Amino acid sequence: xxxxxxxxxxxxxxxxxxxxxxxxxxxxxxxxxxxxxxxxxxxxxxxxxxxxxxxxxxxxxxxxxxxxxxxxxxxxxxxxxxxxxxxxxxxxxxxxxxxxxxxxxxxxxxxxxxxxxxxxxxxxxxxxxxxxxxxxxxxxxxxxxxxxxxxxxxxxxxxxxxxxxxxxxxxxxxxxxxxxxxxxxxxxxxxxxxxxxxxxxxxxxxxxxxxxxxxxxxxxxxxxxxxxxxxxxxxxxxxxxxxxxxxxxxxxxxxxxxxxxxxxxxxxxxxxxxxxxxxxxxxxxxxxxxxxxxxxxxxxxxxxxxxxxxxxxxxxxxxxxxxxxxxxxxxxxxxxxxxxxxxxxxxxxxxxxxxxxxxxxxxxxxxxxxxxxxxxxxxxxxxxxxxxxxxxxxxxxxxxxxxxxxxxxxxxxxxxxxxxxxxxxxxxxxxxxxxxxxxxxxxxxxxxxxxxxxxxxxxxxxxxxxxxxxxxxxxxxxxxx
Amino acid sequence: xxxxxxxxxxxxxxxxxxxxxxxxxxxxxxxxxxxxxxxxxxxxxxxxxxxxxxxxxxxxxxxxxxxxxxxxxxxxxxxxxxxxxxxxxxxxxxxxxxxxxxxxxxxxxxxxxxxxxxxxxxxxxxxxxxxxxxxxxxxxxxxxxxxxxxxxxxxxxxxxxxxxxxxxxxxxxxxx
Numbered sequence: 299x300x301x302x303x304x305x306x307x308x309x310x311x312x313x314x315x316x317x318x319x320x321x322x323x324x325x326x327x328x329x330x331x332x333x334x335x336x337x338x339x340x341x342x343x344x345x346x347x348x349x350x351x352x353x354x355x356x357x358x359x360x361x362x363x364x365x366x367x368x369x370x371x372x373x374x375x376x377x378x379x380x381x382x383x384x385x386x387x388x389x390x391x392x393x394x395x396x397x398x399x400x401x402x403x404x405x406x407x408x409x410x411x412x413x414x415x416x417x418x419x420x421x422x423x424x425x426x427x428x429x430x431x432x433x434x435x436x437x438x439x440x441x442x443x444x445x446x447x448x449x450x451x452x453x454x455x456x457x458x459x460x461x462x463x464x465x466x467x468x469x470x471x472x473x474x475x476x477x478x479x480x481x482x483x484x485x486x487x488x489x490x491x492x493x494x495x496x497x498x499x500x501x502x503x504x505x506x507x508x509x510x511x512x513x514x515x516x517x518x519x520x521x522x523x524x525x526x527x528x529x530x531x532x533x534x535x536x537x538x539x540x541x542x543x544x545x546x547x548x549x550x551x552x553x554x555x556x557x558x559x560x561x562x563x564x565x566x567x568x569x570x571x572x573x574x575x576x577x578x579x580x581x582x583x584x585x586x587x588x589x590x591x592x593x594x595x596x597x598x599x600x601x602x603x604x605x606x607x608x609x610x611x612x613x614x615x616x617x618x619x620x621x622x623x624x625x626x627x628x629x630x631x632x633x634x635x636x637x638x639x640x641x642x643x644x645x646x647x648x649x650x651x652x653x654x655x656x657x658x659x660x661x662x663x664x665x666x667x668x669x670x671x672x673x674x675x676x677x678x679x680x681x682x683x684x685x686x687x688x689x690x691x692x693x694x695x696x697x698x699x700x701x702x703x704x705x706x707x708x709x710x711x712x713x714x715x716x717x718x719x720x721x722x723x724x725x726x727x728x729x730x731x732x733x734x735x736x737x738x739x740x741x742x743x744x745x746x747x748x749x750x751x752x753x754x755x756x757x758x759x760x761x762x763x764x765x766x767x768x769x770x771x772x773x774x775x776x777x778x779x
Numbered sequence: 780x781x782x783x784x785x786x787x788x789x790x791x792x793x794x795x796x797x798x799x800x801x802x803x804x805x806x807x808x809x810x811x812x813x814x815x816x817x818x819x820x821x822x823x824x825x826x827x828x829x830x831x832x833x834x835x836x837x838x839x840x841x842x843x844x845x846x847x848x849x850x851x852x853x854x855x856x857x858x859x860x861x862x863x864x865x866x867x868x869x870x871x872x873x874x875x876x877x878x879x880x881x882x883x884x885x886x887x888x889x890x891x892x893x894x895x896x897x898x899x900x901x902x903x904x905x906x907x908x909x910x911x912x913x914x915x916x917x918x919x920x921x922x923x924x925x926x927x928x929x930x931x932x933x934x935x936x937x938x939x940x941x942x943x944x945x946x947x948x949x950x951x952x953x954x955x
Contacts, residue, residue, distance in 0.1 A: 315920065316818060316919070316920035317919060317920040320818075320919045441853060441857060449862055450857035450858065450861065450862060452858075452864070452866060453854045453857070453858050453877060453880060454858075454866045454867065454869065454873065454876040456879075458880070459879040459880055459883075462879070462880045462883040462884065463879065463883050466883040466884070466886055466887045469887065469890075469891075470886060470887065470890045473890055473891065473894050474890075477894060477897075481918065484918045485818070485918040485919060487908075487918075488915040488916075488918045489919065497908070500908035501905040501908055502905075503908065504898065504903040504904055504905060504907055504908070505902075505903050505905075505906070505907020505908050505909075505910050506903065506918075507816055507910075507912060507917070508816045508817055508818060508917055508918055509814045509815070509816050510814060510815045510816075510817070510821070510825045510828050510830060511814065511825060511830050511833075511901075512901050512903075513817065513819075513821070513825070514820070514824075514825040515833045515835055515897055515900065515901060516820065516897070517820050518833050518835050518836060519835060519893055519894065519897050522889070522893060523890060523893070523894075526886045526890055527886075529882070529886075530883075530886050533879065533882060533883065537879055736818075737818060737819040737820075738819070740818055740819040741819040741820060744795075
């Protein structure tokens with residue numbers, strides 16, 4: 299008999315069989331692109347095109363096209379970078395930390411969330427290249443023997459740590475994502491009818507055959523990758539926060555930054571996952587796989603991390619006063635009441651108040667409201683980085699050099715570029731690759747499906763009838779089922 | 780992925796629990812099972828088949844140690860020996876500052892080393908796409924058991940009957 303604990307709703311609705319899972323998820327990969335997809339892809343290509351023009355001009359003409367000045371030397375570039383990297387934290391968190399915690403609900407969303415991570419980190423990396431001004435010199439950040447005497451990069455600098463952290467995070471996430479894709483690529487390969495797709499999916503599936511030996515190794519590799527990625531996720535935003543925290547700028551020089559940044563990253567990342575999944579589930583008709591239960595669980599994570607962020611804001615403020623350091627105090631007072639007060643209060647409203655609305659179960663389970671709040675959270679998190687960077691810089695120790703920052707069309711255009719890049723890549727992913735991990739969903743369907751299909755019903759308990767050595771327990775009887 | 784040669788009996792099951800229970804039953808009756816192919820991992824199946832526990836974890840650890848040593852060597856040599864520099868009043872070799880990059884490179888080496896080991900030990904690569912397979916439904920919803928007739932003493936009929944008794948819905952013959 300199949301027993302579901304009454305406090306938990308089933309993860310997969312609609313009584314799916316294994317074949318149904320394959321069919322439902324392969325449908326959009328195998329079919330021709332839909333009209334909606336073509337329109338969305340066309341729009342994102344246009345956005346990318348305009349962004350690329352702005353980016354090309356930025357590189358051609360130099361960083362003077364941005365609104366930076368002598369006082370505010372970092373503004374939208376680093377704001378956008380931190381914002382995208384933060385968003386890029388949700389995917390690996392879902393696939394790695396939730397795997398270690400054995401949270402089965404991750405199986406329906408981990409593929410798309412990981413893809414989102416990879417594209418968000420690419421968008422973030424584009425700002426690193428942009429803010430160098432001379433991107434062809436980017437290799438200077440690497441410890442390479444060079445022609446200028448053997449002068450090496452400074453390994454004491456968090457900016458160099460960042461180079462290693464971001465590139466490791468990107469490549470390890472990519473590997474993790476690809477390893478997870480292989481069994482599903484094999485499924486598509488084995489169903490493919492056209493020669494081209496058979497070959498393309500086949501080459502990337504690496505000859506996967508799903509033998510018991512391969513699966514055992516696969517699970518072991520996934521587990522270790524999850525174990526490695528968990529501290530990796532936390533280390534990346536910790537190091538990003540150290541770019542600020544190890545400087546002596548009031549407003550940046552704060553020991554609270556690492557946990558505060560990591561919580562903020564998860565907060566904005568989950569909001570972005572919500573945005574993408576709410577659209578994906580409707581467009582690809584995956585409501586049985588990404589259920590209200592999934593949405594509600596993610597909203598709970600948003601509330602938790604949003605509260606951590608809120609507590610961090612208040613702590614930071616309290617310490618600025620309590621420390622008695624007048625510059626520190628001024629930096630925070632200026633954030634709240636200075637010329638950028640609107641950015642500060644936008645941040646406070648979006649990040650501290652809005653996630654608290656999810657304490658209401660009704661709002662937590664409302665799709666429209668979830669979508670709305672997710673957008674609000676992402677706006678708020680962008681303002682958080684803007685507030686941290688610009689308001690800390692624009693009034694420094696010397697009042698004669700106080701200045702304001704206002705973006706030019708190239709600041710905005712380069713931000714638009716990152717959206718074009720992100721959505722173009724995400725749309726390509728959602729068309730040509732399965733957006734849900736079929737193998738993992740199949741593995742949890744038996745224990746979590748709502749209405750178990752006849753074919754696989756009534757055998758959930760049988761798992762326990764095989765002992766460690768693989769010998770059946772004596773009283774096991776097939777007919778009892 | 781071993782090279783497939785000779786004659787195989789291929790049992791096709793449509794349920795993961797059926798196949799998981801069929802394996803010890805068949806092995807007890809003397810059938811030598813070469814491998815079972817499934818669309819998702821079945822816990823306990825590799826143990827039931829008598830496969831040895833994977834040693835990929837040892838490889839992962841070795842790669843991690845290599846990464847850790849490489850990172851420390853690089854930083855100590857460049858910062859402390861090749862061009863010693865005092866930064867922020869700290870010793871040229873200041874290990875605490877090297878920890879973040881040491882950690883990142885340890886993770887990087889472990890991940891890539893382990894995944895490469897994974898591909899090599901499974902014999903996987905782009906060219907493996909052209910290798911023969913038993914049943915293409917094993918990546919969709921079927922559980923496929925392969926029995927090499929060359930390594931079994933029992934007759935084809937006996938094994939075929941045993942497979943059906945254990946719940947196989949089809950028994951096919953595959954010749955490579």
